[in-house]
Amino acid sequence: xxxxxxxxxxxxxxxxxxxxxxxxxxxxxxxxxxxxxxxxxxxxxxxxxxxxxxxxxxxxxxxxxxxxxxxxxxxxxxxxxxxxxxxxxxxxxxxxxxxxxxxxxxxxxxxxxxx
Numbered sequence: 001x002x003x004x005x006x007x008x009x010x011x012x013x014x015x016x017x018x019x020x021x022x023x024x025x026x027x028x029x030x031x032x033x034x035x036x037x038x039x040x041x042x043x044x045x046x047x048x049x050x051x052x053x054x055x056x057x058x059x060x061x062x063x064x065x066x067x068x069x070x071x072x073x074x075x076x077x078x079x080x081x082x083x084x085x086x087x088x089x090x091x092x093x094x095x096x097x098x099x100x101x102x103x104x105x106x107x108x109x110x111x112x113x114x115x
Contacts, residue, residue, distance in 0.1 A: 004032030062088035
């Protein structure tokens with residue numbers, strides 16, 4: 001059962017066009033985390049891509065750098081904002097593209113998950 005209780009920082013990355021796990025589930029999960037009082041440990045970032053976990057290596061590196069920053073400093077700063085993540089993508093040396101976008105998933109409707 002998903003409780004939303006986090007004991008360590010979590011950076012949740014998701015493609016916005018995922019046919020396997022619809023992005024609307026990210027909204028549902030974020031609500032569980034907020035209700036559990038774990039939102040200070042939690043951030044989400046979204047990649048404009050199609051497919052499940054269809055991330056490029058530079059996108060993974062950027063996300064890992066943001067998570068490492070959180071672990072080292074105790075706060076997220078702006079490291080999970082699309083601009084900061086895209087700057088980290090460019091700095092990775094694995095390409096100069098902007099995969100991360102500002103996105104708010106719509107609500108999950110007609111769900112089998114309890115509200």
